[in-house]
Amino acid sequence: MVLTGGIILRAELNSVPMSSSFNILRKTITRFTPFPEEDWEMLLSHLQIKTLKKHDLFAQEGKRANEVAVVFEGMLRQFYLNDGEEKTTYFYFENHLMGAYISCLTGKPSDITIEALSDCTLIVFPYDKVNQLFAESLAWQKFCRYLAEYLAMGLEERMAGLLMLTPEERYRDLIAGNKTKILERIPQHYVANYLGITPVSLSRIRNRVHKK
Amino acid sequence: MVLTGGIILRAELNSVPMSSSFNILRKTITRFTPFPEEDWEMLLSHLQIKTLKKHDLFAQEGKRANEVAVVFEGMLRQFYLNDGEEKTTYFYFENHLMGAYISCLTGKPSDITIEALSDCTLIVFPYDKVNQLFAESLAWQKFCRYLAEYLAMGLEERMAGLLMLTPEERYRDLIAGNKTKILERIPQHYVANYLGITPVSLSRIRNRVHKK
DNA sequence: TCAAAACGATAACAAAAGATAAGAAAAACG
């Protein structure tokens, strides 16, 4: 199973100086679809750098979300509040497109909260403003279409995993697809939520999987 | 939990004569975004009526899919093949947009199969042809964008249910949201797959839920 | 630096789900 929290925009984004990150974002968009110079200039004028401290919230349940971001540095988690309990359903890492996207789309209060798991640097833009500005831009509509389709594909794959695999299989898939050591830095009970099981159960599965 | 197999285009679609169903499709598209007359004429020329007998396949695992359809009449199920076992993950009913959409988007062989659960009448169009034809149409790009976003929202909701609810809660949600009696006509082991449990387990849950 | 909080492993028990099989009921089909 793949971590489908967000859309990975480009692997090199975090390895270049911040000053050129906007251009890399541009190249990324261009890979999806041609993006005219004047459109880009307009988008650029709305991009901002935003920093979060660990535990800061990027989006909050009950509040209408309007910001969409690219994670330049750091990692975040997305969770639902269920009877006062936090249920982590997503992780966002560097180069992921990130945000309470559904709240942005619908304009309704968000069901989810997004919290920084580490200090983060983000490239942010206001969704409604930019989307209105580009309402008649073919390039922008195509770009957003591809984003949504990409997102749907990731969700579909994740859903298939939840329906068809056992928790142990999901865990094995998760660590198999985890080239980096990034998962090891995430508290295990968050990963357990992500897998749809309890922390205790994940601990047992880890015992089973890693011992032999 | 909601049956998110497809996008419900319009509730009245099946209650009008077939001859005007194309126009209802048009009104539906127009609700998402303005759709110029000439675009519509071009789309119309690619729409076809297709009928399936019960057990016929609309899409097949391993074969590249290219047709997208609106279900005019009937119902279908979508399943994965897992070690020779069929795992039903979706149902499509009247007015749903339906197809092996991911295979259409990627051009790769489909992972899923779509089978008619009853005799069906479909409004079909060839995805790649129409999509190429409308590559530069703002209306079409917007429409496809909204479709993908709608799809992603449904998938997200379903995933949240799978992660956070127990099988019994998922079953309760399913029947609570089932105004029609349509679920009762679907073989229970398909529904069990859809809920991510075994048929035997669903039978026990039904016993628990309905007895008192 | 030190106390408090968070984290992870483990144990014990209860509850639920999976696997399998058997039998009844319903549906499909010639």
Next chain:
DNA sequence: CGTTTTTCTTATCTTTTGTTATCGTTTTGA
């Protein structure tokens, strides 16, 4: 029709997960 297949329930047994609690360890933050 009547036979065959499919579907559903029920029972038994095993495995897994959930729940709760305990106990070191690590991390956090004042």
